[in-house]
Amino acid sequence: MGHQVIIFDFSLIRGLWETRVKKNKERQRKEKERLEKSSLEKIKQEWNFILECRKKGIPQSKYLKNGFVDTDEKILDTYGKTPLLQKKHKFSDEANKEKNKFIFQLSGEQWMEFPDSLKQQIYLKEWHVYNTLIQTIPAYIALFQDLRVLELSKNQINHLPVEIGCLKNLKVLNVSFNNLKSVPPELGDCENLEKLDLSGNMEIKELPFELSNLKQVTVVDVSANKFHSIPICVLRMSNLQWLDISSNNLKDLPEDIDRLDQLQTLLLQKNKLTYLPRALANMPKLSLLVVSGDDLVEIPTAICESTTGLKFVSLKGSPVETIVCEDTEEIIESERDREQFEKEFMKTYIEDIKERDLTPSYTTKVLLSLQL
Numbered sequence: 001m002g003h004q005v006i007i008f009d010f011s012l013i014r015g016l017w018e019t020r021v022k023k024n025k026e027r028q029r030k031e032k033e034r035l036e037k038s039s040l041e042k043i044k045q046e047w048n049f050i051l052e053c054r055k056k057g058i059p060q061s062k063y064l065k066n067g068f069v070d071t072d073e074k075i076l077d078t079y080g081k082t083p084l085l086q087k088k089h090k091f092s093d094e095a096n097k098e099k100n101k102f103i104f105q106l107s108g109e110q111w112m113e114f115p116d117s118l119k120q121q122i123y124l125k126e127w128h129v130y131n132t133l134i135q136t137i138p139a140y141i142a143l144f145q146d147l148r149v150l151e152l153s154k155n156q157i158n159h160l161p162v163e164i165g166c167l168k169n170l171k172v173l174n175v176s177f178n179n180l181k182s183v184p185p186e187l188g189d190c191e192n193l194e195k196l197d198l199s200g201n202m203e204i205k206e207l208p209f210e211l212s213n214l215k216q217v218t219v220v221d222v223s224a225n226k227f228h229s230i231p232i233c234v235l236r237m238s239n240l241q242w243l244d245i246s247s248n249n250l251k252d253l254p255e256d257i258d259r260l261d262q263l264q265t266l267l268l269q270k271n272k273l274t275y276l277p278r279a280l281a282n283m284p285k286l287s288l289l290v291v292s293g294d295d296l297v298e299i300p301t302a303i304c305e306s307t308t309g310l311k312f313v314s315l316k317g318s319p320v321e322t323i324v325c326e327d328t329e330e331i332i333e334s335e336r337d338r339e340q341f342e343k344e345f346m347k348t349y350i351e352d353i354k355e356r357d358l359t360p361s362y363t364t365k366v367l368l369s370l371q372l
Contacts (some may be wrong), residue, residue, distance in 0.1 A: 143168035165189035
């Protein structure tokens, strides 16, 4: 029996996915209508009403009449205006306001550089900057010693400053879909980093060896770049659980890839791989392996017939240069936009795959092709 893997065409699977979403929404609508007419829904509404009343400290005598629940919303409104509850709401609002005080957010193409006032807010713990025309990260970022999250996706950033290595408490760095061509060795000094996302920069070819120091990293995404091999520093990230190196120029995988013994998800689709090493079958925690089946001529039987619960998915790349949305007729023209769409699609697809606990690790080969 030959190797049996799943093979899909991106252009068709997108159409199938959109159809599936429509059908699912229609089923949900009908189910909602059915439940609204059923006695079970009435019981559920009454129970939720009782729980809400209890949370607000409303006595039973106010919502129970002759053993039946009075679900009049006025009861909640009346007690919602009590001084005690107003005090609770005020406390909650103040807590949220206090939390937001440590978060900096910026978006919009009107921004070409960071505001001058930012350098005075060194107490910040999170930066969320996206969809701007900002090209550089200021050197004064070194002053933000409490920074935990640095989300800078979908901007025009063309380099990371060496000062980024001063962020000893940084846990999340997302500089996806920018214009980076390299990463400074100083990033390896961010010893508490847990998630590194460099995807969609299109031009990164290698990572500095100093990133081997990032022993706390669990997620690395370097998809949609120009890597010819998995960087040595990545192979030394002993706690790595998720690696996405799809849409690159990989021709082979290292024979010692099984040193990543904590790896659970490995995404390799849209590369130039012709074979998979047997070492993949020696990775005890690997539960999802995604590749492109177009050029693969050798797949170890141990991978297809894994007894460890490994889900092996082989995708057939779309033969169409541009993807056309059936409903909106929107044409995704640029390579970056196409990568961005496919990334979002794959994220949803993978989440769906992981939820299928009863799905076998392989299935009969299915070839789907559609010219749009």
